Amino acid sequence: xxxxxxxxxxxxxxxxxxxxxxxxxxxxxxxxxxxxxxxxxxxxxxxxxxxxxxxxxxxxxxxxxxxxxxxxxxxxxxxxxxxxxxxxxxxxxxxxxxxxxxxxxxxxxxxxxxxxxxxxxxxxxxxxxxxxxxxxxxxxxxxxxxxxxxxxxxxxxxxxxxxxxxxxxxxxxxxxxxxxxxxxxxxxxxxxxxxxx
Amino acid sequence: xxxxxxxxxxxxxxxxxxxxxxxxxxxxxxxxxxxxxxxxxxxxxxxxxxxxxxxxxxxxxxxxxxxxxxxxxxxxxxxxxxxxxxxxxxxxxxxxxxxxxxxxxxxxxxxxxxxxxxxxxxxxxxxxxxxxxxxxxxxxxxxxxxxxxxxxxxxxxxxxxxxxxxxxxxxxxxxxxxxxxxxxxxxxxxxxxxxxx
DNA sequence: CGCCGAGTTGAACTGAATCAAGAAACGTGG
DNA sequence: CCACGTTTCTTGATTCAGTTCAACTCGGCG
Numbered sequence: 001x002x003x004x005x006x007x008x009x010x011x012x013x014x015x016x017x018x019x020x021x022x023x024x025x026x027x028x029x030x031x032x033x034x035x036x037x038x039x040x041x042x043x044x045x046x047x048x049x050x051x052x053x054x055x056x057x058x059x060x061x062x063x064x065x066x067x068x069x070x071x072x073x074x075x076x077x078x079x080x081x082x083x084x085x086x087x088x089x090x091x092x093x094x095x096x097x098x099x100x101x102x103x104x105x106x107x108x109x110x111x112x113x114x115x116x117x118x119x120x121x122x123x124x125x126x127x128x129x130x131x132x133x134x135x136x137x138x139x140x141x142x143x144x145x146x147x148x149x150x151x152x153x154x155x156x157x158x159x160x161x162x163x164x165x166x167x168x169x170x171x172x173x174x175x176x177x178x179x180x181x182x183x184x185x186x187x188x189x190x191x192x193x194x195x196x197x
Numbered sequence: 198x199x200x201x202x203x204x205x206x207x208x209x210x211x212x213x214x215x216x217x218x219x220x221x222x223x224x225x226x227x228x229x230x231x232x233x234x235x236x237x238x239x240x241x242x243x244x245x246x247x248x249x250x251x252x253x254x255x256x257x258x259x260x261x262x263x264x265x266x267x268x269x270x271x272x273x274x275x276x277x278x279x280x281x282x283x284x285x286x287x288x289x290x291x292x293x294x295x296x297x298x299x300x301x302x303x304x305x306x307x308x309x310x311x312x313x314x315x316x317x318x319x320x321x322x323x324x325x326x327x328x329x330x331x332x333x334x335x336x337x338x339x340x341x342x343x344x345x346x347x348x349x350x351x352x353x354x355x356x357x358x359x360x361x362x363x364x365x366x367x368x369x370x371x372x373x374x375x376x377x378x379x380x381x382x383x384x385x386x387x388x389x390x391x392x393x394x
Numbered sequence: 395c396g397c398c399g400a401g402t403t404g405a406a407c408t409g410a411a412t413c414a415a416g417a418a419a420c421g422t423g424g
Numbered sequence: 425c426c427a428c429g430t431t432t433c434t435t436g437a438t439t440c441a442g443t444t445c446a447a448c449t450c451g452g453c454g
Contacts, residue, residue: 061339069342071335083332087325093339116324117317124310127320128284130327135280137334138268142258142290144341145266145374149410168432177342179411184434346442365400379442381402395454402449412439419432424425 003054004076006105014121024115029106033098040082040096045089048106049081050074055102056166059094060174070175073099073163079129099167144177150186152176200251201273203302211318221312226303230295237279237293242286245303246278247271252299253363256291257371267372270296270360276326296364341374347383349373 007025010016030053033039040046042062050057057074059082071094074080082092086109116123143152153176157164164172169187170180178186204222207213227250230236237243239259247254254271256279268291271277279289283306313320340349350373354361361369366384367377375383 061343063343067343069339071339083328083335087328087332113321113324116320120314120320123313123317123320123324127310127313127323127327130324130331131280131284133331134327134334135284137331137338138280140338141334141341142266142268144338145371146258146260146264170432174342180433181412181435182410185410188434367400376443377401378403378444382442385402397454398452400450400452402447404447405445407442407444409441409443410439411441413437415435417432417434420430422427422429424427 006051014125033102035101037098042095043091046082046085046092051105052078053103055100058099059096061094149178153186203248211322230299232298234295239292240288243279243282243289248302249275250300252297255296256293258291346375350383
């Protein structure tokens with residue numbers, strides 16, 4: 001539950017001129033949300049990008065049967081936005097909700113673009129971020145295509161041990177694409193198996 | 198099975214100076230692969246980006262049980278690369294195979310970066326491409342989390358009617374994350390249902 | 395002609411979902 | 425600080441979507 005300022009995020013990854021930075025920061029805003037608040041509702045237009053400085057967000061959809069499906073969790077240092085809204089001006093399919101009291105730094109798409117023009121280094125960095133994100137999503141797809149409930153869970157606790165402790169179990173199940181009852185059983189099975197060894 | 202040159206792809210999306218373009222194109226190369234050829238083997242390092250000008254590629258993994266899982270198909274106008282290799286110098290988890298006789302335009306990562314520096318317009322365009330890709334992957338994840346075999350198939354034929362006709366059915370099943378036999382049954386069920394109406 | 399990969403079909407099986415009930419943990423207000 | 429309602433987690437019984445295995449068909453190709 002550390003805190004991670006956006007300015008820190010920038011300066012620790014690229015070299016930014018002090019002046020450019022402060023000008024950039026002044027054009028964007030910080031906002032606080034309480035646990036349970038929604039940053040975006042499905043159906044809304046969402047034209048900003050959120051950088052989580054403190055707390056935890058969750059982006060999820062609700063299907064026709066009323067079931068929730070977690071697209072991603074976003075703890076400190078993560079970026080969240082809705083590309084459907086951002087690049088196609090369509091209403092978002094996803095809700096974004098604060099799972100803890102959360103502080104976000106809000107970035108405007110246009111300002112990002114301006115920053116890219118002014119700082120080629122930023123453009124490269126941003127590119128790497130996007131590519132890294134794609135990599136993650138591809139790995140997740142691969143996992144969903146190939147792995148059992150247990151394998152998915154094991155991968156999750158290896159990749160996000162911190163998140164595991166901060167969200168209810170049924171949300172993890174929803175992220176993994178399995179029923180909460182099933183996850184409970186998987187955990188039980190793992191526990192007894194480890195005990196026997 | 199039209200053809201789509203990379204230069205066309207660029208000029209129809211951004212304004213490029215004639216000189217810059219031809220210089221850029223001369224620094225990269227075109228390559229032809231026959232049906233069945235591999236562009237990349239899992240375990241290889243893969244530091245280039247492929248733009249498909251003609252033909253069809255398939256990127257897939259093989260799990261421990263020897264099962265294949267299609268990460269993506271790439272027909273004309275699509276970009277394929279392995280981010281794991283490209284940005285982390287890790288051996289690729291995925292094979293890239295030509296499903297038809299295929300011509301690709303091969304882009305070097307460094308050249309892309311240089312192009313971004315020189316043409317801010319290109320940086321913006323590239324950004325949009327990446328964001329769009331992320332959007333697609335997110336939608337696919339959402340589908341894998343929430344939809345039945347039948348729903349996935351229906352979505353596929355709506356989104357990629359062209360690809361459906363160009364690849365064997367069992368590969369579509371592998372893309373959808375279902376067994377080929379199951380896809381066969383889904384199709385049968387859909388056919389009889391449409392017939393009754 | 396005969397082989398081989400792709401697709402279909404049937405029957406048995408299974409991992410995970412669903413439904414239902416109870417236990418534990420949690421937060422809120424008195 | 426306790427009491428009460430709400431949410432989360434567990435456990436059991438049952439069901440079901442999709443897998444697996446095996447046999448058979450069909451069409452293309454050497």
